[in-house]
Amino acid sequence: MKKKIVGNRIAILFYIILSMLFVIWRIAFTLNEEQIVASLVFLLVDMVTCFLAILFVSTFWRLPEKPISPNATKHFTVDVLVPTYNEDCAMLETTLQHCINMDYPHKTWLLDDGNRQEIKMLAERLGAGYIAREENAGAKAGNLNNALQYIQGELIAVFDADFRPEKEFLCRLAGYFVDEKVAVAQAPQSYYNTVSFQHRRLSKKEIYSDQATFMHIVLPTRNSWDAAYWIGTNTLLRRQAIDSIGGFPTVCVTEDVLTSMLIHSRGWKIVYVDEPLAFGRAPENISEYYVQRLRWAKGAFQIIRSHNPLFKNRLSLMQRLSYFSSVGHFFEGIAKIVYYLLPAFYFLFSIVPIYPYPPIIIGMLFYAGATRLILELLTGGRTHLVMDEIYSVIRSFIYMMALPALFFGKNILFRVTPKNGGTAITWQGVIGPLMICGINLAAIIFALINPKVVAYLGLLGWVCFLWCLYFCAIAFIACYYCFKPYIKKSNEMRT
Numbered sequence: 001m002k003k004k005i006v007g008n009r010i011a012i013l014f015y016i017i018l019s020m021l022f023v024i025w026r027i028a029f030t031l032n033e034e035q036i037v038a039s040l041v042f043l044l045v046d047m048v049t050c051f052l053a054i055l056f057v058s059t060f061w062r063l064p065e066k067p068i069s070p071n072a073t074k075h076f077t078v079d080v081l082v083p084t085y086n087e088d089c090a091m092l093e094t095t096l097q098h099c100i101n102m103d104y105p106h107k108t109w110l111l112d113d114g115n116r117q118e119i120k121m122l123a124e125r126l127g128a129g130y131i132a133r134e135e136n137a138g139a140k141a142g143n144l145n146n147a148l149q150y151i152q153g154e155l156i157a158v159f160d161a162d163f164r165p166e167k168e169f170l171c172r173l174a175g176y177f178v179d180e181k182v183a184v185a186q187a188p189q190s191y192y193n194t195v196s197f198q199h200r201r202l203s204k205k206e207i208y209s210d211q212a213t214f215m216h217i218v219l220p221t222r223n224s225w226d227a228a229y230w231i232g233t234n235t236l237l238r239r240q241a242i243d244s245i246g247g248f249p250t251v252c253v254t255e256d257v258l259t260s261m262l263i264h265s266r267g268w269k270i271v272y273v274d275e276p277l278a279f280g281r282a283p284e285n286i287s288e289y290y291v292q293r294l295r296w297a298k299g300a301f302q303i304i305r306s307h308n309p310l311f312k313n314r315l316s317l318m319q320r321l322s323y324f325s326s327v328g329h330f331f332e333g334i335a336k337i338v339y340y341l342l343p344a345f346y347f348l349f350s351i352v353p354i355y356p357y358p359p360i361i362i363g364m365l366f367y368a369g370a371t372r373l374i375l376e377l378l379t380g381g382r383t384h385l386v387m388d389e390i391y392s393v394i395r396s397f398i399y400m401m402a403l404p405a406l407f408f409g410k411n412i413l414f415r416v417t418p419k420n421g422g423t424a425i426t427w428q429g430v431i432g433p434l435m436i437c438g439i440n441l442a443a444i445i446f447a448l449i450n451p452k453v454v455a456y457l458g459l460l461g462w463v464c465f466l467w468c469l470y471f472c473a474i475a476f477i478a479c480y481y482c483f484k485p486y487i488k489k490s491n492e493m494r495t
Contacts, residue, residue: 042353055325060378064220069175078106079153087161104170138250139414160233163280183241183268187234187277188215196282210391227322228272229260254299265314286482290429292417297402300327333399343467344443393478397432437475
């Protein structure tokens, strides 16, 4: 263990120093003065990427430790809340049954923002409490706040309408609240539909999930700094902590992150328990995925605009950096688009955003390779380069579409993630992969038609050509993932 800590810290210090030197070197020696605008855009993207990478690796200064639940010497009263808006009866019935069947004594409530008679009858039939309201102000946060006036429990469990808690959920998490400073005990989001859009089977034993890094690497690591946070569902909260911040904030469509930030700023602690204690439904097609990720990105930009964690009072340094790393992650959209398209623009529009001197090109490749090696070391090789990049292609334009929330962050509608399944395709969700694939393919064709272009321009031309091949390939796979449900259904209809 000690060797692992020392090794991580040496790697982190090396990477921070390397990144600082890289940025200085980029500014001093790599700009192409003949194409200064393109050079400055590329430089800015590199600087943002370096900053976010440093924030990410810094959290690994401490190794994640599994929190130990104290013996429950106190019995807590618990209310279990299931907010819903438009989910169907069958899904809600399954969720309510799982909630009601949890071992720890509790009262289950269905919070119906759809104000539907059939949902009320469902709750009554199952023995759950039912709370509805005439207006939907504040979306999910407003729904939860409305319920606070009817419940009295010391602890509040929150589950989204599609999540099914295990019987031991409350028993497993309640013990943490013996510590009177603990405000939240959070379990990861696990999923029962592992054939969803965000899952890919890589082998008989391995299933990739694009949230695995966040759930099982990022949050456990930040937990060691008391910088983990509520992720909207699968959580147990202390009522007193929620009251201390004036209820759930309604000014942001990602109320979970903002709630956590406010809780931390009041001196409360949040515990992340990396155990599969509840299972939900992951987005099954690009349309559902698009709505969910767009909302997350808009919420992140709202927080940066109005509650920037870097300047939030009474947060520790690592809490500030961790929160900013989380919300700043959504700038990935713009940065990635630049990286995905610049090699193609080199061929199509003769854009050369760096000084085309071979040592400069080698230096940039060295830094990119060093970054990847450091990430592999710190994460124990648990990330998947190609799959991560494929889903990054899908997310890039989605995140960019959320960017107006950074400047016009008020009155953003909360769109519930659809749960209808099927083969629906949202064109806003696939336009990014299609454009990235198409533009890089056009550059490849151009280079093949004009082979002297690559040969004449030497190392830079070959590097750009290889990047075009790679980006075109992963974007093509991303397109296939987006259209796969439709293709599968069409083939089934023919047979």
